[in-house]
Amino acid sequence: xxxSGLLFxxxxxxxxxxxxxxxxYQTQFLRYFFGLLVLVPWIVHSGPQAFKPQHVGSHFxxxxxxxxxxxxxxSALPQIPLxxxxxIGFTGPIFVxxxxxxxxxEPMRWERWLATGLGFxxxxxxxxxxxxxxxxxxxxxxxxxxxxxxxxxxxxAASFLLTKAQTxxxxxxxxxxxxxxxxxxxxxxxxLMHWTHPDLTQWGLFALCGLLGxxxxxxxxxxxxxxxxxxxxxxxxxxxxxxxxxxxxAFGDVPSxxxxxxxxxxxxxxxxxxxxxxRGKGALSQAP
Numbered sequence: 001x002x003x004s005g006l007l008f009x010x011x012x013x014x015x016x017x018x019x020x021x022x023x024x025y026q027t028q029f030l031r032y033f034f035g036l037l038v039l040v041p042w043i044v045h046s047g048p049q050a051f052k053p054q055h056v057g058s059h060f061x062x063x064x065x066x067x068x069x070x071x072x073x074x075s076a077l078p079q080i081p082l083x084x085x086x087x088i089g090f091t092g093p094i095f096v097x098x099x100x101x102x103x104x105x106e107p108m109r110w111e112r113w114l115a116t117g118l119g120f121x122x123x124x125x126x127x128x129x130x131x132x133x134x135x136x137x138x139x140x141x142x143x144x145x146x147x148x149x150x151x152x153x154x155x156x157a158a159s160f161l162l163t164k165a166q167t168x169x170x171x172x173x174x175x176x177x178x179x180x181x182x183x184x185x186x187x188x189x190x191x192l193m194h195w196t197h198p199d200l201t202q203w204g205l206f207a208l209c210g211l212l213g214x215x216x217x218x219x220x221x222x223x224x225x226x227x228x229x230x231x232x233x234x235x236x237x238x239x240x241x242x243x244x245x246x247x248x249x250a251f252g253d254v255p256s257x258x259x260x261x262x263x264x265x266x267x268x269x270x271x272x273x274x275x276x277x278x279r280g281k282g283a284l285s286q287a288p
Contacts, residue, residue: 003216004215004219005216005239005242006242007212008212008213008239009082009086009242012082012086012243014209015027015077016078016085017205018202019075019077020078022196023194023195023196024071025071025190025191026191026196028071028074028183028187028191029187030191030198030206030209031209031213032179032184032210032213033180033184034211035180035210035213036180036214038214039180039214050173050174051173051174051177051178053170053174053178054169054170055166055169056178058166059175059178059179060186061162062159062162062163063181063186064182064186065155065158066155066183067183067187069156070183072148072149072152073149073152079145081251082246082251082253083126083240083244083263084146085149086240086242087122087126087259087262088123088146088150088153089156089239090266091123092157092160093116093119094116094120095154095157095158096160096161097113097116099157099158099161104165114269115269115272119265119266122263122266123262124262125261125262126259127146129258163175167221172222175221176218240263240266241266244263
């Protein structure tokens, strides 16, 4: 999850730049189309039969959820600093952990609840001035765009939980390939209606987005295949630190005081729960 978070942070930076020049549907279509092209050598080497789904409908259901979430995300992305974008994305683990407890009856140790609560508190320190209702109504601080992006969080959480359910009967590589197929097909009609022809450099950036996205989703799917959902959520909060640094380097987004304070809270919560769970596993491994 740590590696996937870093890959997705770089991907968000690229998509933010491209979303200023292209329609959100075209952006998500090309991102997943190139993500599928990146996987073609793997598909040819393993044989198409290795990627035959057990329940194709579940893949298109997940693709539909992801397409809706991506449209909201890509629509708001150009208008929001990268650190704020990542912070809003951290509301997703709240929905994921609640859904995992409700749907999969996963055990929720108090350390995870506390770490998630502290991480969410850190997120609120970062984005609350822009997420307040008065800011959204007056248009100050890009409030409407923050709310649109916030609305995508439960949609992505539902997609994430469906992925966890799929890992019981599908391999991570099958899930990854069919995610690219379903989202590409579902977003293609709207993309063609708002098509802008990219130049050579932009084609290259879209190809890089596909590579980063496929690699990130594979790491993410592998993580939730070998661990329960709750355990994969705490490390995500480190992405805010990477996003603040990358946003400053690439876009000149100077992290605000609230971003720095919130980042420290998030990092401390992540480090604490990681050490607690590492000690717990060490104690279990030493038990007779």
